[in-house]
Amino acid sequence: MKKNKFLKENMGFLFIIPWLIGFLVFKAYPFASSLFYSFTDFHLFKGMSTFTLQNYLDVFQKPLELKALVVTFKYAFMTVPLKLVAALFIAYILNFKIKGVNFFRTAYYIPSILGGSVAIAVLWRALFKDDGLINGLLAIFHIPAVHFMSDPNWALFIICLLRVWQFGSAMVIFLAALKGVSVDLYEAASIDGAGKWRQFFSITVPLITPVIFYNLITQLVQAFQEFNGPFIITAGGPRNATTLMSLLIYNNAFKNYKMGKASAQAWVLFVILMAFTALSFWSQKHWVYYADEDGR
Amino acid sequence: MKKKVLAVLMTSVMAASVLVGCGGSAAPAAEAPAAEAAEEAPAEEEAPAEEAAEEPAAEVAAPAGDVDYEPCTIKFDWWGGDSRHEATQKAVEAFEAKYPGIEVEVNFGAWTDWETARALEYQAGNGSDVTQIGSNWIPDYDGDGKTFIDLNTVSDVLDLTQFNASDLEKCLDPVGQQAGVPISMTGRIFYWNKTTFDKAGIDYPxxxxxxxxxxxxxxxxxxxxxxxxxxxxYDRALFMSFYMQAKKGEPIILEDGTLNVTEEELADGLAFIQSLEDNHVIPTIATLAGDGNVTLNENPKFIDGRYAGVFEWDSAPLKYTSNIAEGQELVVGEELDFGEAVKGSSAKVSMAFAICASSQHPHEAAMLIQYLLNDPEGIMIMASERGVPASKIGFDTLNDAGQIDPLIAAAHEGVYAADPMFFSPRFDNGELKGDGAAYIDVFSGLSYGDYTVEDAASILFDAYSNVCE
Amino acid sequence: MANTQTKSLSQAEANLRRQRIISLVLRYTVLIVVGVIMLYPLVWMVGATFKNNNEIFTSMNPIPFNPTLDGYKAAMENYGGAINIWKAMLNTYSYVIPEVIFTIISSVLTAYGFGRFKFKGHDLLFSAMMAMLFLPQVVLNVPQYIMFNNFGWIGSRLYLPLVVPTLFATETYFIFMLIQFLRNVPKDLEEAASIDGCNVMQTLIQIIVPMLMPAIVSCALFKFMWSSNDFMGPLLYVNTPAKYPATIFVKLSMDSDAGFNWNKILALSLISILPSIIVFFAAQNQFVEGISAGGVKG
Structure with missing residues (x-):
């Protein structure tokens, strides 16, 4: 009986053992070493000579690094809401009975499959260059050409657009969640005479809040770690307008082998994301509805 | 098995020594400076050797001492494009056929992140036996001389006398060892769109x-x-170095890695570059970004002739000629005359072969390098896939056979006609060249008007100081 | 003729019908316009595989002006028999499929453990798991490389550095996602199952997994796509061309020094993403069917 109780209390622990092993073997060491490196001047080929806080100070003092931090915030706050709204809106429409729904779902997911493909780099530049397709379209409406690629104020926008365009993953997750919303609830609401939009906001949205919460956090994480867009399209330019933190980290770690510096930048990003996530988890109780919660 | 290998070897060595005749004179020449002595002689011997390409004849340039070897497996890696992959694979197969018992495992890929992957291998001590490196890899990864072996230790099979002493010097590591053997030398030169210049009614400058x-x-x-x-x-940085070097009469980064330029001189150079933009000689950085941030050979304005001049390595014109629109003609120019005693241009090791210190079979690895660079059989298969060969026998063999692309040959000649100065690998250091590094910051900042010439000079001077002694 | 009451009724009906038609038209308009924006790049890419470099860079028209098959011919290159696109794709899926299966199994177990049970250190471990999301992979690459090198896994013909970690639920994204979906599943069913005498494992397989099917299928799809697209991992850990996956193969000829033909690169990219498109197309109904099988309705 006692044994049984012990087992019952720790049953969950048994299920996470594989994860725990993976965590200790594959993650803990690289994690700890990157934290350690961040306080040193470790260079992969020149070794390390001193312990220092300089790497961290640099993030907030060196203009280039500070700019990267600011740009990363801008990018994340532009991309995440746009992407979530687009994904939810399209998922909502696709959830109706629609002819050729399979085709549309696949079509909308294709940009995500193309991902960081070299083809996207070629195309995106061709679309947004000074005499590109978009400016050609604007000209039809007598809108003067926009320097998407060369104007520091616009360049970040096209990187952001690339990610919004790739809303497929978020859409798929929303779709999976929407399918879980019982049809009965809609029918009940329909009889009550609630319009489609009211149904959406008063029934659908609350029911899928755990998944909205999931998408919010993961999209936030992905946005703060965004790398591909600037890497393949603008190379961080013009004038570092699209040099996001992850690009800086990549250049430091993989091109200049300044592991200490790269690690410190990564850990700054880590703390920021940690803070946002903690905040989100804390805010959950105000807006996220869980079916498994006690006393629901 | 081994006996048979030895027998084949002995015969080929004998055959080789008969054919070579004077080849033996190069045998003790471990040190690079002896190169001069052997400069002329082997070249003339080549033609007959090459015709008798059938089997054992080719051991020409190798010192006819011992080509004894152990059957083993060695690894060999390089980066490049399709035709280089294909040629090198064929050469490796021919090498394996020639030296039965040596198996070569190859690894090849495209440039993107290739350097990083190899650097990690070097660091972890599992680099390939023979590895293709860029010239800046030697100071970057072999600073302590422990990553690559000193090739003088294998000069019994790898004939270093085929290379100019000055070229070999450029592959010394900071502790003075021969870390690499140059495959080809290269320098920047101009290519002009003759069609556009004709349209403008002027000759190219x-x-x-x-x-x-x-x-x-x-x-x-x-x-x-x-x-x-x-x-x-990056082009601006190099062109500016030409300008400053012409004025000074010497390289702005010296061979021992010291910086040979003041902040004032840099300011003058930067002002010169800016004047080119102001005089409508070159498009602004913003214009280029607006063109889609593409490489020049993929820029429609180059393709249709609106950008009529290219400042590029002598080895790389074909990517331009293959893309340019029909009816446009690209010709090689010459290094520009700044009205000084020297032209200020420079040349560097384009790439080199090295043997990793972790190699268990440096001897056999050296044999492979020897075959690829100095053996007419290997030379003919490799052709000019890695630029114009630095090896004398390599150059002569290809040249006699007419195997060097005329445009590349002309460009290479143009580079050397201007008596190029030393091009320090430090110019290509990651803190200067590359995304987010100093060149981009300084030249785009200047072009966008974010920096004055003085600001830019100060930033660039600091960056140079960081990578120099 | 008709009396006023029926007239107003039919008018209301007509109004409703008109509203329906408007909303239907609106819906399809949105779907089609968005669809065009989504698909244009793929269409352009297909067209570009038939163009030469010159035309690729100078024209945005998806229809090739001087169609050529050179791109596809070149795409069939086999690098001295060492590797070709088909072999490369086989290589890709030879580790992607195990990765997907292992990831799903290990992630479902972990999510179940975290999502449905309380135990000592639960919250701490959960935080540790979430924290794994926040550090950019690129700074972990070097320590990981050194670690795998110590294990002797570099250049492994079984892609050990790529596959083995997936056995141990190293993909936090999926664990977190499954937990979120799990939390939306009422506990009633499990309680009922428990009363019926099911043990926890049976409950997981017979009750939870079917309920989570849409989420599991999404996880599998994402893992499939992401692993198929991974470039850096294989580049670091695979060092024989014969074992190269498609992502590396596609870029093999991209030499910025010598220049290269984009039609070949694009043709290869296109061929290599086709399985992903087909898999998605085929698997998407699982979102729908998974649910009815789980019997949430009612």
Whole structure:
């Protein structure tokens, strides 16, 4: 009986053992070493000579690094809401009975499959260059050409657009969640005479809040770690307008082998994301509805 | 098995020594400076050896001492494009056929992140036996001389006398060992779109004044969209070094790695580059970004002739000629004359072969390098896939066979006609060149008007100081 | 003729019908316009595989002006028999499929453990798991490389550095996602199952997994796509061309020094993403069917 109780209390622990092993073997060491490196001047080929806080100070003092931090915030706050709204809106429409729904779902997911493909780099530049397709379209409406690629104020926008365009993953997750919303609830609401939009906001949205919460956090994480867009399209330019933190980290770690510096930048990003996530988890109780919660 | 290998070897060595005749004179020449002595002789011996390409004849350039070897497996890696992959694989197969018992495992790929992957291998001590490196890899990864072996230790099979002493010197590591053997040398030179210049009614420029004049003519005759030259950030850095070196008469980074330029001189150089933009000689960085941030050979304005000048390595014109629109003709120019005693241009080791210190079979690895660079059989298969060979026998063999692309040959000749100075690998250090590094910051900042010439000079001077002694 | 009451009724009906038609038209308009924006790049890419470099850079028209098959011919290159696109794709899926299966199994177990049970250190471990999301992979690459090198896994013909970690639920994204979906599943069913005498494992397989099917299928799809697209991992850990996956193969000829033909690169990219498109197309109904099988309705 006692044994049984012990087992019952720790049953969950048994299920996470594989994860725990993976965590200790594959993650803990690289994690700890990157934290350690961040306080040193470790260079992969020149070794390390001193312990220092300089790497961290640099993030907030060196203009280039500070700019990267600011740009990363801008990018994340532009991309995440746009992407979530687009994904939810399209998922909502696709959830109706629609002819050729399979085709549309696949079509909308294709940009995500193309991902960081070299083809996207070629195309995106061709679309947004000074005499590109978009400016050609604007000209039809007598809108003067926009320097998407060369104007520091616009360049970040096209990187952001690339990610919004790739809303497929978020859409798929929303779709999976929407399918879980019982049809009965809609029918009940329909009889009550609630319009489609009211149904959406008063029934659908609350029911899928755990998944909205999931998408919010993961999209936030992905946005703060965004790398591909600037890497393949603008190379961080013009004038570092699209040099996001992850690009800086990549250049430091993989091109200049300044592991200490790269690690410190990564850990700054880590703390920021940690803070946002903690905040989100804390805010959950105000807006996220869980079916498994006690006393629901 | 081993006996048979030895027998084959002995016969081939004997055959080789008969054919070579004077080859033996190079045998003790471990040190590079002895190169001069052997300069002329082997070249003339080549033609017959090459015709008898059938089997054992080819051991020409190797010192006819021992080519004894153990059957083993060695690894060999390189980066490149399709034709280089294909040629090198064929050469490796021929090498395996020639030296039965040696198996070569190859690894090849594209440039993107290739350097990083190899650097991690070197660091972890599992680099390939023979590895293709860029010239800046030696100071970057072999600073302590422990990553690559000193090739002098294998000069019994790898004939270093085939290379210019000065070229070999460029592959010394900071502790003075021969870390690499140069595959090819390269320098920047100009290629001009003759069609556009004809349209403008002028000849392509040979002096800096003519170039600046061409900027005006282009604007007046052809319009604002036309420029006689295009320079990206890295191009600007190199062209500026030419300008400063012409004025000084010596390299701005010396062979021992000391910085040989003051902040004032840099300011003057930067002002010169800026004047090119102001005089409509080159498009602004913003214009280039607006073109889609593409490499020049993929820029429609180059393809249709609106950007009529290219400042590029002598080894790389074909990517331009293959993309340019029909009816446009690209010709090789010459290094520009700044009106000084020297032209200020420079040349560097384009790439080199090295043997990793972790190699269990440095002897056999050296044999592979020897085969690829100095053995007419290997030379003919490798052709000019890695540029114009630095090896004398390599160059002569290809040249006699007419295997060097005429455009590349002309460009290479143009580079050397200008008596190029030393091009320090430090120019290519990651803190200067590359995304977010100093060149991009300085030259785009200047072009966008974010920096004054003085700001830019100060930033660039600091960056140079960081990578120099 | 008709009396006023029926007239107003039919008018209301007509109004409703008109509203329906408007909303239907609106819906399809949105779907089609968005669809065009989504698909244009793929269409352009297909067209570009038939163009030469010159035309690729100078024209945005998806229809090739001088169609050529050179791109596809070149795409069939086999690098001295060492590797070709088909072999490369086989290589890709030879580790992607195990990765997907292992990831799903290990992630479902972990999510179940975290999502449905309380135990000592639960919250701490959960935080540790979430924290794994926040550090950019690129700074972990070097320590990981050194670690795998110590294990002797570099250049492993079984892609050990790529596959083995997936056995141990190293993909936090999926664990977190499954937990979120799990939390939306009422506990009633499990309680009922428990009363019926099911043990926890049976409950997981017979009750939870079917309920989570849409989420599991999404996880599998994402893992499939992401692993198929991974470039850096294989580049670091695979060092024989014969074992190269498609992502590396596609870029093999991209030499910025010598220049290269984009039609070949694009043709290869296109061929290599086709399986992903087909898999998605085929698997998407699982979102729908998974649910009815789980019997949430009612």
């Amino acid at each position: 040979k002096t800096i004044d003519e170039l600046i004049e061409a900027g005006k003519t282009f604007q007046e005759v052809l319009g604002d969209e036309y420029y006689p030259l295009e320079l990206g950030e």
